[in-house]
Amino acid sequence: MRILVINCGSSSIKYKLYGVELGDCLAEGIIEGIGAPGARHRHRVGDWETAVEASVTDYRSGVSCIVEALSEWGPVPPVGDSREIVGVGHRVVHGGERFSASVIIDPGVLETIQSLDSLAPLHNPANRAGIEAAGDLLAGAPGVAVFDTAFFSTLPERAFRYAVPAKWWRRHGVRRYGFHGISHRFLVERASRVLGRPRPNLVTFHLGAGASACAVRDGRAVDTSMGMTPLEGLVMGTRSGDIDPAVVFHLMEEGLSAPEIRRGLEREGGLLGLSGISSDFRSLSQATRAGEPAAALAVEVFCHRIRRYLGAFLALAAPCDGVVFSGGIGENSPDVRRRVLEGLDSLGLALDPSRNEGEGERRISTDQSPIAAWVIPTDEEALIARDTVRLVVGGQV
Ligand code: ADP
Numbered sequence: 001m002r003i004l005v006i007n008c009g010s011s012s013i014k015y016k017l018y019g020v021e022l023g024d025c026l027a028e029g030i031i032e033g034i035g036a037p038g039a040r041h042r043h044r045v046g047d048w049e050t051a052v053e054a055s056v057t058d059y060r061s062g063v064s065c066i067v068e069a070l071s072e073w074g075p076v077p078p079v080g081d082s083r084e085i086v087g088v089g090h091r092v093v094h095g096g097e098r099f100s101a102s103v104i105i106d107p108g109v110l111e112t113i114q115s116l117d118s119l120a121p122l123h124n125p126a127n128r129a130g131i132e133a134a135g136d137l138l139a140g141a142p143g144v145a146v147f148d149t150a151f152f153s154t155l156p157e158r159a160f161r162y163a164v165p166a167k168w169w170r171r172h173g174v175r176r177y178g179f180h181g182i183s184h185r186f187l188v189e190r191a192s193r194v195l196g197r198p199r200p201n202l203v204t205f206h207l208g209a210g211a212s213a214c215a216v217r218d219g220r221a222v223d224t225s226m227g228m229t230p231l232e233g234l235v236m237g238t239r240s241g242d243i244d245p246a247v248v249f250h251l252m253e254e255g256l257s258a259p260e261i262r263r264g265l266e267r268e269g270g271l272l273g274l275s276g277i278s279s280d281f282r283s284l285s286q287a288t289r290a291g292e293p294a295a296a297l298a299v300e301v302f303c304h305r306i307r308r309y310l311g312a313f314l315a316l317a318a319p320c321d322g323v324v325f326s327g328g329i330g331e332n333s334p335d336v337r338r339r340v341l342e343g344l345d346s347l348g349l350a351l352d353p354s355r356n357e358g359e360g361e362r363r364i365s366t367d368q369s370p371i372a373a374w375v376i377p378t379d380e381e382a383l384i385a386r387d388t389v390r391l392v393v394g395g396q397v
Contacts, residue, residue, distance in 0.1 A: 001019070001020040001084070001085075001086045001393065002017055002018065002019060002020070002026070002084065002085045002086065003017070003018045003019075003020055003085070003086065003087050003088075003089060003385045003388050003389055003392075004016075004017050004018075004066075004070075004085050004087075004088045004089070004134070004138070004141070005017075005018070005088075005089045005090075005091075005381040005384045005385050005388070006063065006066075006088060006089070006090050006091070006130050006134060007090075007091040007380070007381065007384075008059055008062075008090070008091075008126040008127050008129060008130035009123070009126065010122040010123060010126055011032070011033060011034050011035065011036070012030060012031060012032045012033070012034060013030065013031045013034065013059065013062045013063065013066065013130065014028075014029075014030045014381070015028060015029055015030070015066050016028040016381040016385070017070060017085075018382075018385045020086070020389055020393055025381070025382075026045070027043065027044065027045045027070060028043075028044050028381075029041065029042050029043035029044060029066065029069065030042050031054060031056055031062045031065060031066070033056075034056050034057075034058065034059065034062055035056075035057060035058065038053055039053070039054050039055070039056040039062075040052070040053060040054065041053075041054040041056070041065055041069065043069045058129065059126060059129035059130050059133055060129065060132070060133040060136075062130075062133070063130060063133035063134050063137055064133070064137055067137050067138065084140070084141075085138055085141045086140075086141055086392060086393060087141050087142055087143075087144060087388045087389065087391075087392035087393065088134045088138055088141050088142070088143045088144070088388070089102075089143075089144045089146055089381075089384035089385055089387060089388035090105070090127060090130055090131050090134070090143055090144065090145050090146065090384070091127065091146055091148065091182060091380065091384055092113055092124065092127045092131075092145045092146065092147050092148070093120045093123035093124055093127060093147075093148045093149070093179065094113075094116045094119045094120035094123065094124050094147070094148070094149055094177070095113075095116070095145070095147030095148075095149045095150050096112075096115075096116045096119060096149070096173075096177070097153075098112050098116075099112075099145070099147045099149070099150055099153075100150050100153030101150055101153075102144055102145060102146045102147065102150065102387040102388075102390075102391060103144065103145055103391070104142055104143070104144055104391050104392070105131055105135070105142070105143035105144065105145050109145060110128060110131060110132075113127065113128055113131075113145065114128060119173070119177070119228070119229070120229075127145075131143050131145070141392075142391075142392050144384075144387060144388040144391050144392060146182060146383070146384045146387050146388070147181065147182075148179050148180060148181045148182055149177045149178060149179065149181055150181055150185075151178070151181030151182070151184055151185040151214075151221050152176075152177060152178030152181050152214075152221050152224055154220040154221050154222070155176070155178065155221055155222065155223065155224070156222060159176070159222060159223040159224075160175050160176045160177070160178075161175060161176075162174060162175065162176065162227075162228075173228075174228060175228060176224070176226070176227040176228055176232070177226075177227070177228060178212075178214070178221065178224035178226050178227075179210070179212060179224075179226045179230040180206045180210065180212045180214075180226065180230075181221070182380040182383055182384065183206045183326065183327070183378045183380050184204050184206060184212070184214040184216075184221065184224070185383060186378055186379055186380060186382070186383045187202075187204045187206070187324045187326055187376050187378060188200070188202060188204065188216055188219055189383075190361075190376050191204070191321075191322055191324050191374060191376060192219060194361070194363075194374065194376070195321055195322050195372060195374075197321055198219070199218040199219035199220075200216065200219060200321040200322060201216060201217050201218070201317045201318070201319060201320050201321050202214075202215075202216040202317060202320065202321060202322050202323070202324060203215055203216070203309075203310060203313040203314060203317050203320060203322075203323045203324070204216060204323075204324040204326070205306065205310075205323075205324065205325050205326065205327070205330050206326050206327045206330065206378060207234075207306070207325065207326070207327040207328070207329040207330035207333075207336065208327035208328045208329060208330075209236065209237040209238075209279070209328070210230055210236050210237070210239070211225075211233070211234040211235070211236045211241075211306075211327065211329070212224060212225045212226045212230075212233055212234060213225040213233065213234060213306070213309040213310070213313055214313075215312075215313035215316040215317045216317060217316070217317055222316055222317070223313065223316050225241075225309055231265060231266060233309070234302075234305050234306060234309065235270050235271065235274075235298075235301055235302045235305045236270045236271070237270050237271055237272065237279035237280070237281075238266065238267050238268060238269060238270045238271070238272045238273070238279045239265065239266055239269055239270045240264075240265045240266075240269035240270055240273065241270070241305060242305070243265070248261055251264075271284055271298045271299075271302060274294065274297060274298035274301055275287070275292070275294045275295045275297070275298035276294055277292060277294065277295050277298075278295075281299075281302075281328070281329045281333065281336075284298055284299055285299070285333070285335070299335075299336075300339075302336070303336055303339040303340055306336070306340045307339070307340045310323065310340060310341075311347075314347060314371075320348075320371050321371065321372065322371060322372040322373065322374055323341070323349065323371060323372070323373045323374070324373075324374050324375075324376050325337055325364075325373070325374070325375050325376075326375070326376050326377060326378040327378060330375070331375055331377050331378075334356045334357050337351070337356055337364065337373075337375070338351065338353070338356060341364075341365075341373060347371075348369065348370035348371045349365060349369060349370075349371045349373060350365055350366045350368065350369035351364060351365055351366070351369075351373060352364060352365055352366045352369075360375075360377065361374070361375060361376050361377055362374070362375055
C-alpha cells in the first residue's frame with residue numbers, strides 16, 4: 001500500500017510517495033512552471049533522478065504526469081496490486097475557521113474549501129485543482145486535506161483578534177489565521193521527542209521563501225507572526241511582513257494604486273525590495289560577501305525582525321523549553337542563527353558556536369543553556385502522509 005502526497009503551489013506541484021508500512025519516501029518530484037512554456041518535471045526514485053521538459057498546461061495534466069511517472073519509473077504497481085496507492089494527502093493552505101484538523105475529502109469539504117478562495121486566492125484554487133485531478137485519476141484512493149491553518153485553531157482570541165472595529169471581524173472575517181501550520185506542527189512534534197517533553201513550550205521558526213514564527217505552550221500554538229494572510233510578520237523573500245498600515249494610505253495619497261501597493265508588499269518587497277538584487281537568501285549572502293551594502297542591509301533587517309519576534313514569543317512561551325530553526329534559511333544559515341541568538345545568555349539562551357556550524361538535526365545551544373536551541377529540518381510531506389494514513393488506513397507511517 002502506498003500513500004501519495006501532493007502539494008500544489010501557485011505554479012508548481014511537489015509530490016512524494018510513501019509506503020504505509022515503511023515510512024520511507026519511495027519516490028518524489030516536482031513540476032515547475034505550470035502553465036508556462038517549458039515546464040520542467042523532476043522525478044527521483046532513490047538515487048536515480050530524471051528531469052524532462054513536460055507539456056503541463058494545468059494542474060490536471062500535472063497530476064496526470066505524476067501518475068504516469070510513478071507507474072513508468074516506479075515504484076507504483078498496476079491498479080489491483082496490493083501495493084497500489086490507497087490514499088492521497090493534499091496540502092490545503094486555507095481551512096478558515098471551519099477546519100481545525102485534517103479531513104477525508106468529500107464534495108461538501110471541497111465546497112467549503114472553495115468558499116475560502118478569497119482568503120487565499122493564489123493557493124486554494126490550485127489546491128482544489130490538485131484534489132479534483134487526483135480524485136479523477138486515482139479514483140479508488142480517498143483524498144485527505146491537511147490544512148496549513150489548522151494548527152492555529154488553538155490561538156486564543158486575544159492573539160487572533162486585531163484591534164479594529166468589531167464589525168470588521170463579524171461581517172468581513174478580519175482576524176488572524178496563521179500559516180505554515182503543517183511545518184510548525186511537524187517541528188513541535190519532533191521537538192517534543194528530542195527534548196523528551198510531551199507538551200513543550202517552544203518558539204519555532206520556519207524560515208524559507210516565506211517565513212513565520214510560532215509561540216507554543218503545552219504543545220499548542222498560542223501566537224504566530226502571520227495574520228489574516230501570509231503577508232504579516234517576518235521579512236520574507238518578496239513579502240514585506242509587518243509595516244505600519246498607514247503606509248498604505250500615504251502611498252495612495254501619493255498616487256499609487258491599490259494593485260501597485262499590493263504588488264510592492266507581496267511580490268516586490270521583502271529581501272528583494274530591500275536589496276534590489278534578489279529574493280534568494282543564498283544570492284544575498286554572496287552579494288554581501290562581495291561588498292554589496294544593500295544586500296548586507298537586507299540580511300540585517302531580516303535577522304533583526306526574527307530577533308524581535310523571538311523576544312516577544314519567549315515571553316509568551318515562558319518558561320520556554322526550546323527554540324527551533326527550520327526551512328531553507330533556518331536549516332542552512334549559521335550566520336542567521338548566530339545573529340538571532342548571540343548575546344542572549346541573560347535570557348537563558350546560550351548558543352554553542354561550533355554546534356551552530358554543523359549540519360542536520362541537532363542541538364545548537366550549549367548543554368548548560370536553560371533554553372535549548374535546535375535545528376530541525378522540516379518535513380511537511382511526512383506529516384501529511386501521517387495524517388492521511390491515520391484517516392484512510394487507521395495506522396501510522
Ligand atoms: P520554500 O519556502 O520555497 O520551501 P525553502 O524552505 O526551500 O523555501 O527556502 C528557500 C530559501 O532558503 C532561499 O532563500 C534559499 O536561498 C535559502 N537557502 C537554501 N540553502 C541555503 C544555504 N545553504 N544557506 C543560506 N540560505 C539557503
